[in-house]
Amino acid sequence: MIPVASPLAQFSHYQSEITDAILTTLKEGNYILGHRTASFEQAFAGYCQAKHCVGLNSGTDALILAIRALGIGQGDEVITVSHTAVATVAAIIAAGATPCLVDIDADYYTLDPDKLAAAITPRTKAIIAVHLYGQAADLDSIMAIAGRHGIPVIEDCAQATGGFYKGRRVGSTGAIGCFSFYPTKNLGAIGDGGAVVTSDPQLFQKMRELRQYGWNDQRKTAAPGINSRLDEIQAAILSVKLPHLDADNRRRIAIVDRYNKAFSELPVARPKVRGETTHVYHLYVIQHDDRDSLRNHLAAAGIATGIHYVDPAHRHGGYDKIVRLPGEGLPVTDAVVGRILTLPLYPELSDDEVNQVIAAMQTYNWRQR
Template sequence: MKIPFLDLKLVNDATKSEMTAAFNRVMESGWYIQGKELEAFESEFSDYCKTDFCIGVGTGLDALHLLLVAYGIGPGDEVLVPSNTFIATWLAVTRTGATPIATEPDPDTYNISVQSIEAAITPSTAAIIPVHLYGQPADMDTINAVAEKHKLIVIEDAAQSQGALYRNRPAGSLGHAAATSFYPGKNLGALGDGGAILTNDKAIAKKVRELRNYGSLIKYQHDSLGYNSRLDEMQAAFLRIKLKVLSRANENRRQIARRYTEGLSDSDVIVPFVPEWAIPAWHLYVIRSNQRDELQAHLKANGIETLVHYPIPPHQQKCYSNDMNRSLPIAERLSAEILSLPISPSMPMEHVDYVVEKIRAFKR
């Protein structure tokens, strides 16, 4: 049996006819940038996430960066970021000239630890970027309370959590603003790159709209030093189709995650811990093993593709290693033990059972 980590063609085949119709509609419209499809998607996605505003941009990295710029964060500022995350979270901070300050995760949830946030705050701290890692929400009420006490901006990195709930509130609606990504492998994935910003702050929404379009809200009138980062009409049209089936797709992921947990909870691997207040989107299902590499090789030999998210923490990447002279032991330990199992809305349960069987058959 061959089980891919993620078969995007199979995932997208479920909406192929609707996507084809959307493609034809945009082609026939003759309007390909900042038109009716984008306007409609922004309205529909903000409704889904229960925010007042959604602004589509070119990538998830751009979404984070433009938000930081909109809040005036730059040189001399420090931004608290998780030590275990995809490097885009850090890069967005570095792009502004601000300094990313790594904070260690909770060893159970792998999300940013409130204790590590409090320990890292200095007079230069301007913002916190909690990442809802693997699709599980961070403990936002506690984070927001710390931020309010110290007058800090909270920007959610919701790139992996479309459809996740925290105390029955959607990810993306839990801080001052949020950034998300529509990279094809995300729960809400485009057929190319894309991203968006979510907020209830009218002034921030207006500023981001200006920044994404060369610093312009009126054609040929440029009020700020802006960028070119726009979610195009074709991707917006595709995302409108995918948004309609997102809740059902996420429920499929939750059933798969439940099956994994039931099958592996008494095995030699560590399964994900989910707090009672969280309903993850299960972008990834990540186990831990102190023999991760051997287990991954065993699964590969049995036709099962797995990945590691992420094998090298940002502070150990070459682009940051000269700036980081301290050890981050929790992130480093996680990076050596984590293994992402196959999960997608189109994954058959017999494939899940096969993965469980082969993990349980692994001999240390």
């Protein structure tokens, strides 16, 4: 079966560099917040065109710390989308705030700026723009609306590490950029990991303190924090992979070019790319009227597929009563969930495997409906 993503293929590709880095770290004997985390943080901040980075335990923690560093908590509202990894919404709740969900743009699957202004209330304290599937949200429009109301923007870059929006890396436009290094992500650890980037020294200091019990450099606390440290082994692994990330993302784009050409005559909606953005295709998502039948056909041909996501946050039992929705609901989000299908895509996918995916798509009986 060709998988949707393969952290194992990536490990095999960089195996000797990664095992060397792990062994050296083990022999150094310092496993938490040593020089490897510090140097990864510096490299990753530079890569993201930001001044500072704090390495963390996960992308969810990155969002929680970003929200808390902005002074947001009980009684406050944070606007984001429902069509995202449920982690985005879980983080708002974990920080004590109420998620107010708005609809997505039908073309790009990202927050629809036309729906944003109507969702803002006096309690709105932040907007989380999710760069879904690897493509930046419409940051100029979102930043303009947020700016008029004096509301900070957090970028959820978990799926778009290395992507660009109008010449800027994702994560460098809003007040804080949040990243996940979950193993399948474009920059993946071998375990959990995440980071925040910012160019604001005060937010940087707050997030550093929140990451470790609220401690400052003298181990004194002004506010309680949590434990969310990126460990030295994961930092060593990420430091091996970061220099290869742009090449890996280019390989993703090259595979997508092949898919797009091969599927151009098929009755599927292919991903659209917003002008002046570099989509780094964490996921290649198409739409089809009879998604489940296409999915079954591909499975029979040895091609795994995914659905990102089966349930938007406002349809999750654990979240539906907590989130706030606009009066008209989320019609675009509700319309796409039954049609979307994620095909295999990762840098190590061979040309032969790409051919197999294309062949399986072409042998589907497109006329059966």
